[in-house]
Structure formats: C-alpha cells, structure tokens
Amino acid sequence: MAARPWMDDGASQHCLLCHQAFSFTNRRHHCRSCARLVCGACSSRSMRLESIQRPSSSIRNVGTQLAKTTLATAASMLTTTTNESERVCDDCWARLGRGRSATPPPPSHHADDDVAYDAELMDVAADGIRNIALEVRAPDGRVLSDGNSFSMTLPSSTRVAGAYVIVTARDKSKSSAVRDDVVGRGRVFLEEGQRHIQLLRDGGVKGTVLVKATRSSAKKPLQVATIPPQTSKHMWPVALSELYPPGTTVHDACFEHINGTIVPASEQALDAFADVDRGCLIVTSHRFLHVAHTLDVISVPHASILNVEVVQRDDALVLVLTTRSYKSITFSSRSATNRDWSWCRSEWQWRVGEDRFYARPEAVVTADHDDNDDEDEDTELLSRLGLNDLDDRALRRNRLKRFIEPQKERAPSQSGADVDLGAEFARQGVATDARWRFTQANSSYDLCATYPPLLIVPAALSDARLKEGSRWRSKRRVPVLTWYDRASGAALIRASQPKSGITGAHVDDAALLHVRAAAARSRGAVAARLDDPTAFDDEEGFANSSPYKSTTAPILRICDCRSIVAAKANQLAGRGHETTSKLGGSRAATLEFLDLENFHVIRNAKKRLSEASTLEDYYRALHESRWPVYVQALISAAKVVADHLDRGDPCFVHCSDGWDRTPQVCALAQIIVDPYFRTIKGFAVLIEKDFCAFGHPFAMRSGSKGEGEAGPVFDQFLECVQSLRRGAPASFEFTESLLALLKEHVYSRFFGNFLRDSDAERCGDDAVSVWRVVESDPGRFSSPVYDSSASRRLPVLSKPSADVELELLRARIRALEK
CATH class of the missing domain: 3.90.190.10 (Protein tyrosine phosphatase superfamily)
Structure with a gap:
C-alpha cells in the first residue's frame, strides 16, 4: 500500500470532522488511515489496518533522534508495517467496516419483502464552486456510489437502517493533498419522485442537490415500522405527530390527549439515528425518543435529564442519560459517531436552556377579551367565591383553565391549574x-x-x-x-x-x-x-x-x-x-x-x-x-x-x-x-x-x-x-x-x-x-x-x-x- 501524505500539524486549526478548534485540552491527532487532523473525540477508536505505512512527513520527531539511532533504524521508522490496532477517525471506522467487529447477523426475512430504489442526482449547485464530485454512503458508512446515480435495496428486516442515504459534495478543484474538501452533506430519504435536499456544513446551507428516485421493486402493503414511511415525505425538522399520526402505538405512548388536542402540542422531530439498540433514536425538541422494532417506546424528556455523557464500550459508542430521578438510561450504536452523540448532547443543553417545553401553540393561546358580558360573568363568579380583590389575577387563571376552548366560557374546574x-x-x-x-x-x-x-x-x-x-x-x-x-x-x-x-x-x-x-x-x-x-x-x-x-x-x-x-x-x-x-x-x-x-x-x-x-x-x-x-x-x-x-x-x-x-x-x-x-x-x-x-x-x-x-x-x-x-x-x-x-x-x-x-x-x-x-x-x-x-x-x-x-x-x- 502506497504511503499517504501526512497532514502537517499547522495545516488546520480545527478538527476536520467536528470542526472544533484545537487547544491545550482539545489536542490534535492524525488518523492512521486517511492521515487527516482530527480531535481525540473524533478518533477515539482503533482498528487493525493492513499494510500500514507511515508517510515520510511523519519524521517530524525523528530528526532529534538521528544522533541516537543508526540510519537503518531511522529508515525503518519511516515505513513500518504493523498488525497492531491503530488510531482511526470516525469516518474511516465506518468506511473500513466498523473495526471488523463481530456484528450480530440480521434476523431472517423474505427477499420478496425487500424494497429496491434507483436514484439519480441532478442539478448540483454550490456557492461559487463549479467542479463538484458527489459521494453517496449508506448510514453504516458503505459507499454506494461515487457518481451521479446509485441503487439501493432496503431489506425488510433492516428497512429503518437503510431508509436514507448521505450525500457528500466535495470540491474537486482543490488539490488532492488538501483533505478539507467537503462542501457539505445532506440526508436523502428514499421515496419515489424528485425533490431538492440541502447540503449543510457548519450549521449553514452550502448548496442543493436535486434527487430523483424510482422504485424498482414491486409495491406491497407497508408494515408498521419504527420510522413510518411518512418520514421520507418531510424535511427535518418535522412534527412528531406527523411521523406517528393518531391511532398508532407510538403516538399513544408519546402524547397525552386533552379533548382533541395533544400535549406537548408543538413537538418537532429534529433527527433520527438508526441501528440504536435494535431500534431508532429520535431526537425531538422535547425529548429523546427510542422506538424499538417491536414498537416498545422509551421516552426521556430533556428537562428530566441531569447529565448526558458519551462513552465507548467495546466497538460501540454509548449515549448515557442520567435522569433527575437518578436513573441511568443508555443508547448504544455501532454506526453512530462521536459527532452524532455530541450533537445530541449539545441539542439537549440548548433545549434545556431555552426551557419552552410547556409552551402551547400561539394559535391556542387565549387573548384577553374586552367583551363586557365576559367580564360580568367573571365578576359574578369571583363575587360568589369572595375573591373580588383578585380580579386581574383570577381572570388570567380562568382563561388558563379554559385554554382548550378559548371562546367557550365555562366555570373553572376544581382540579384546575390552580386550586380554588x-x-x-x-x-x-x-x-x-x-x-x-x-x-x-x-x-x-x-x-x-x-x-x-x-x-x-x-x-x-x-x-x-x-x-x-x-x-x-x-x-x-x-x-x-x-x-x-x-x-x-x-x-x-x-x-x-x-x-x-x-x-x-x-x-x-x-x-x-x-x-x-x-x-x-x-x-x-x-x-x-x-x-x-x-x-x-x-x-x-x-x-x-x-x-x-x-x-x-x-x-x-x-x-x-x-x-x-x-x-x-x-x-x-x-x-x-x-x-x-x-x-x-x-x-x-x-x-x-x-x-x-x-x-x-x-x-x-x-x-x-x-x-x-x-x-x-x-x-x-x-x-x-x-x-x-x-x-x-x-x-x-x-x-x-x-x-x-x-x-x-x-x-x-x-x-x-x-x-x-x-x-x-x-x-x-x-x-x-x-x-x-x-x-x-x-x-x-x-x-x-x-x-x-x-x-x-x-x-x-x-x-x-x-x-x-x-x-x-x-x-x-x-x-x-x-x-x-x-x-x-x-x-x-x-x-x-x-x-x-x-x-x-x-x-x-x-x-x-x-x-x-x-x-x-x-x-x-x-x-x-x-x-x-x-x-x-x-x-x-x-x-x-x-x-x-x-x-x-x-x-x-x-x-x-x-x-x-x-x-x-x-x-x-x-x-x-x-
């Protein structure tokens, strides 16, 4: 295997995967497979690499040792082949087969139930970049295509894991020695028809790609899956109640119903991670929601979480949630990267800081009424209760208790938001x-x-x-x-x-x-x-x-x-x-x-x-x-x-x-x-x-x-x-x-x-x-x-x-x- 060019330490001041700046505590490392500069969190795994050879530029520390070693010893330091485990970045971990770990075989299924798609990528547009190359990967890191077309089969037993593909746009005009050539990435949920997807990087939109997909296999009645077919019809974020409409098992487990309305009313599904503990982990605006293939639901509201940690166990990354009742809930995945779980942690921190979990939709909020009849009715009610001196506050409370039907006046219930x-x-x-x-x-x-x-x-x-x-x-x-x-x-x-x-x-x-x-x-x-x-x-x-x-x-x-x-x-x-x-x-x-x-x-x-x-x-x-x-x-x-x-x-x-x-x-x-x-x-x-x-x-x-x-x-x-x-x-x-x-x-x-x-x-x-x-x-x-x-x-x-x-x-x- 030919020697790969080793990036110099000063080539980048931030991690090329998560884009976190290097510092005294956030040290830089080199991936032994792609030789890119990454942080420790994005290169926490190691795997055995075949015929690995260190590039010549890795002699950065050898010069000070030449006086102590022979020329033959120094030469051996430049090109050394080893069978020991080496540090790799998360991308190479996924690309090279997840450390060649022993993955449990998927459950048996009938090939007739598999779904196949043929897709074509068209009309690629990016800011000021003309020469763009596209790469399509499956969620587990498998490369599906290096061109503008690809095919993908979704096995019935693992349909959730393959419900989407990741499109990466790279700038071909940059030198091959520059590894930071990613223009942006987008997620494509497979469905018939065509639509535009956004290429995102550093939180901003860097371009768009038009994707046209055609189903090549025969259509059959859809079975209830962890992520329903409606997922692919929306751009993230999407309302959780649309992913799991009323009547489904997951919907009933997630929402409380109040006379036709649901609580929480404005919950948005932000992203989903497949292959997490034999199910899917959905990060919403209000909670971490794990839906197993058996449709068992684990709901952990953001506000009930005391701490979020990311740890590595064997060949899997584990997201550890510690609740305020001191329970420890773990979600492990072999395909998720440190960036995925770090994003989950930062999203939780941001949502808890915002603290809008109890907010109701603006359309439902009751406005102050100027109707004299309403005021007379409220005043009479307050008079009967002997609370005339609390008119303003009690009026707000009465409106709060009538939030379900704002225009319908009714006496407050004994078991309202505030006791009478x-x-x-x-x-x-x-x-x-x-x-x-x-x-x-x-x-x-x-x-x-x-x-x-x-x-x-x-x-x-x-x-x-x-x-x-x-x-x-x-x-x-x-x-x-x-x-x-x-x-x-x-x-x-x-x-x-x-x-x-x-x-x-x-x-x-x-x-x-x-x-x-x-x-x-x-x-x-x-x-x-x-x-x-x-x-x-x-x-x-x-x-x-x-x-x-x-x-x-x-x-x-x-x-x-x-x-x-x-x-x-x-x-x-x-x-x-x-x-x-x-x-x-x-x-x-x-x-x-x-x-x-x-x-x-x-x-x-x-x-x-x-x-x-x-x-x-x-x-x-x-x-x-x-x-x-x-x-x-x-x-x-x-x-x-x-x-x-x-x-x-x-x-x-x-x-x-x-x-x-x-x-x-x-x-x-x-x-x-x-x-x-x-x-x-x-x-x-x-x-x-x-x-x-x-x-x-x-x-x-x-x-x-x-x-x-x-x-x-x-x-x-x-x-x-x-x-x-x-x-x-x-x-x-x-x-x-x-x-x-x-x-x-x-x-x-x-x-x-x-x-x-x-x-x-x-x-x-x-x-x-x-x-x-x-x-x-x-x-x-x-x-x-x-x-x-x-x-x-x-x-x-x-x-x-x-x-x-x-x-x-x-x-x-x-x-x-x-």
Whole structure:
C-alpha cells in the first residue's frame, strides 16, 4: 500500500470532522488511515489496518533522534508495517467496516419483502464552486456510489437502517493533498419522485442537490415500522405527530390527549439515528425518543435529564442519560459517531436552556377579551367565591383553565391549574365556623411570597398582628389552616419553624396563640383570656362551652417533622422550635418530634437505589439506602397526625421551612382521615392545595436551579400514596396509573403544575394543567374495585417497610425481565 501524505500539524486549526478548534485540552491527532487532523473525540477508536505505512512527513520527531539511532533504524521508522490496532477517525471506522467487529447477523426475512430504489442526482449547485464530485454512503458508512446515480435495496428486516442515504459534495478543484474538501452533506430519504435536499456544513446551507428516485421493486402493503414511511415525505425538522399520526402505538405512548388536542402540542422531530439498540433514536425538541422494532417506546424528556455523557464500550459508542430521578438510561450504536452523540448532547443543553417545553401553540393561546358580558360573568363568579380583590389575577387563571376552548366560557374546574381554595374550604365547612376567617392579607404576596393569596386564620387575629408575627417565622410562613373537620371542629394547621433562638425571649407567637384559642372549640370562652396565656391551664371551661360533646378538652398537638437534634441545631442558628410553656403548659399543648430526614438524606437514598444495575445489587441497595425505612417513617408520621385529628385535637405541623416534609405529612394525613382526597378529583385538589398553592419548590427540588437543592420530595410522597393504596385498594378511586403520570411529568416540564416554586411565580404562566389529561379520560385512571361506601378512616399498616421493600423488588424484577 502506497504511503499517504501526512497532514502537517499547522495545516488546520480545527478538527476536520467536528470542526472544533484545537487547544491545550482539545489536542490534535492524525488518523492512521486517511492521515487527516482530527480531535481525540473524533478518533477515539482503533482498528487493525493492513499494510500500514507511515508517510515520510511523519519524521517530524525523528530528526532529534538521528544522533541516537543508526540510519537503518531511522529508515525503518519511516515505513513500518504493523498488525497492531491503530488510531482511526470516525469516518474511516465506518468506511473500513466498523473495526471488523463481530456484528450480530440480521434476523431472517423474505427477499420478496425487500424494497429496491434507483436514484439519480441532478442539478448540483454550490456557492461559487463549479467542479463538484458527489459521494453517496449508506448510514453504516458503505459507499454506494461515487457518481451521479446509485441503487439501493432496503431489506425488510433492516428497512429503518437503510431508509436514507448521505450525500457528500466535495470540491474537486482543490488539490488532492488538501483533505478539507467537503462542501457539505445532506440526508436523502428514499421515496419515489424528485425533490431538492440541502447540503449543510457548519450549521449553514452550502448548496442543493436535486434527487430523483424510482422504485424498482414491486409495491406491497407497508408494515408498521419504527420510522413510518411518512418520514421520507418531510424535511427535518418535522412534527412528531406527523411521523406517528393518531391511532398508532407510538403516538399513544408519546402524547397525552386533552379533548382533541395533544400535549406537548408543538413537538418537532429534529433527527433520527438508526441501528440504536435494535431500534431508532429520535431526537425531538422535547425529548429523546427510542422506538424499538417491536414498537416498545422509551421516552426521556430533556428537562428530566441531569447529565448526558458519551462513552465507548467495546466497538460501540454509548449515549448515557442520567435522569433527575437518578436513573441511568443508555443508547448504544455501532454506526453512530462521536459527532452524532455530541450533537445530541449539545441539542439537549440548548433545549434545556431555552426551557419552552410547556409552551402551547400561539394559535391556542387565549387573548384577553374586552367583551363586557365576559367580564360580568367573571365578576359574578369571583363575587360568589369572595375573591373580588383578585380580579386581574383570577381572570388570567380562568382563561388558563379554559385554554382548550378559548371562546367557550365555562366555570373553572376544581382540579384546575390552580386550586380554588375558596370552594375547597367551603366544602370542608370552615366558612360556617365563626372561630376562623378568610383573609386576603397576602393578596399581593407581601405577607409571604410562597403562600397563596387566600388564607384562613383565627378570627380573633387581625391582619396587622398577622403581619407582625410573620417576622418570627422562617420564610414568613405563618400558621394557617389547611384542613378542617366539620364533625369535630378539629383543624390541621401548617407553618414553618419559629425564629426562637436559644432563649426564645423575643418571639411574638400571637398567631399560634390564637390558633390555640380557636382550637378550644368555643371562641367566646377564650376571647377574654387571650391576654393571659397561663389561663389556658384551666381546660374545664373550654370543654363545657364546646358545642361538640367531648369528654376531654382539646389539646393543641404540635408535630415537628424534624428530629430533636436537628431542631436544637437550628436553635443555635437563631431558629428552633415551639415552647409549650408559652402556650399554657402540657394540658394545653404538646410537642413531639416525628424524626423525618431532610431532602439531602432522601436524595442520597434515592440515588443509591437508582444506581443499582443488577438484581443482587438492587436488593443490597434497598438495605443500604434505607429508602423503605424512610417511606415507612413518613407514613407513620402521617398516621400520628391523623390519630390526633380523629380524636378531635387540632394539629400544628411544621418542619424547617414548611415546604418539604410539612406538605408530605399534611397531605398523607388528609388522605387517611378524609375519603374525599382518595377520589380522583379530591387527590388533584389535595396536591394543588398542599404542594402547589402553599409553595412546595418544584423547580428547586427537580434540580432546575442547581443539583445541590434537588431532592425527590414529591417522589417520596407518591411512593407513600402507592403504599397506602396497596393496603386498601378499594378505598381509592384512582389507580397507580395516575401516580405514574404525576411521577413522569413532575420532571418533564410539559405541564404548568410543576414548573415553579410558588403560587406567585405561576401568575404569568400560560401552561397546560396535567389535570386536564385526567379530566379528558377519567376511565384511564379509575379503579374498578373502588368502593365509595368504604370506611371513612383509611386503614394504615403499622410496619409497611417490608411491604414497600417487597413491592420495589417485584417492580425491579418486572423491569429486568422486560
């Protein structure tokens, strides 16, 4: 084999394949086959080359060694033949047969099902270049033609792999010594007829080629393939819903349907890579979509990905996706090059930075209406809900909830993008209790930026005193009511930790004191005693004046979700926990610590569990991560709160900031004691109320604002709900399909419910609500064994960790078998 000219190091300042500039970290290398200058990423493979001879110009480093070697030795350095593996670029790897690796034989097929095409390339045009040569390659690198015509047969078993060809235009006017002669490349999907394709390079269009293709084999009915025949009828990008139209298996797996519309509505397929894990990997504007030849679908939304890496395993390049739930998903290919996977990674980075996954088509966005009738109807609705001071914001929300039919006015649903707090509290019956009142002190989010505008506080507590007391609570999250029992008058109150410090001498806890007063079940009996906290030691008056028949006086149960060690540590930092002596002593209030771990510990446990690759490692990870123990502890904590509420005692729950463990415990306790929240609509209201409206930081915990603040808080809550449902399936109207839907889209950012950290940040969002999916097809999430006459109190297993561990093992085995 004749010696090939070796490109000088200074011939190019960038890689001739990926066009990345060379630098101290991005070193230049020579391909031992074509002798071009490439970077390390584009020449990461090696293969055995026959009769390789190093060119004479490769003596660049030999000159300094001539004094140490004989002339014969120096001559042997110029032309050395070796059978060892040599560094090659990605192009030569594909051109020379992918390293002559052992490729599994394709599945058997009938030759009669093969499809053959004859194609002709005409009317080649490029910017200022007249002498152009065309080269046509198959996706696996095989050269089909060096001229203007070629033929190609697509076997039925590998039709996806050969659905297109790559046309490369080269400038023949350049010297043969110059290897950077590529004008541009284009992708041609084979179909009958003629059309123009673009020759692309460096992100720009360098020319066009007219391609005319004729099918030479007989036409037969098309079978459902990984990439349907419609693919070749479009120029990339193309709408994903056009590639997989409604009614196909892939379409139903990719999109959620809402009364004739699809979500995400404007998803574009950007490119497709064949021969990826016995299927095709499609990169869209919203996700990585892998469709196997068996039509099994793996969808990984861009927003749910934490990191993308490219690694080499044996003779294949592997694209490794690490999700925000710490799962590792791999796609391997023997034909894909480093440029392909690098483009996938850069596309993911760009799409995540743009963050438009939840955007709806402009034609669907509801414009502001100036119709007076519409305004009158909205005003009347707001008046009935007692929200007249929130006209502008509520109007936006009502329009958001009517996004499917913008011109059709209808009342907002209870399970909308934002919960109707007024209607929910009216259902609970708190509006009929004179001890509590609605306040709009937070209508402009001045009181607390992470609370909703509508709050329920003790009736004797003025707005001025409420604002003053917010200074002594972390994040200004004052005690407010989130659930009320109409039968017993018991209330569930939530807040954040107090800023008590070591002494607690300067804490103004008037809000909690009034909560204690309202908990006495007779506001009139305690109104005169608000100025004297010690008067609460006498509980007999409260019991006798209560309209509810109770043998014991109510006691305010303060449940701190943290451990006592964590609470004391926060006390050293100027925060801390409540002091029962200031609330009337042990006969008036009790304090107990629920010993729940913070989100950092939960994140590490979930990460350890997700890193397990084998069944044995997974079983070991269950014990090492203590994930089932943490799930059990959270359920047990919710059971403690539920027991207090069942006894008629008010319960006050908080953690550090009141937005992680607090909504978990409060929501689970409400599921246990209130059967309404075990229905589909009630479960939607519960999540929107206790997580979305009261400021659970979804964006922060999903990792959108940094990995350090990420944590699977909502995932753990859904895991607990799943465990409760397994213990009493007849008590739940919804199935695990609803939990799986929420678990998927809490990271996907396709829906507006989980995009932001607070209710205030959602004011400007015009995003689709995930509950519209549930409303459009309730039968999909309804349980056939649901019994609406089941007992009011949900039975809770005392030690469910073993059941959780067993279910996790079963789910893992099913995933491995699949």
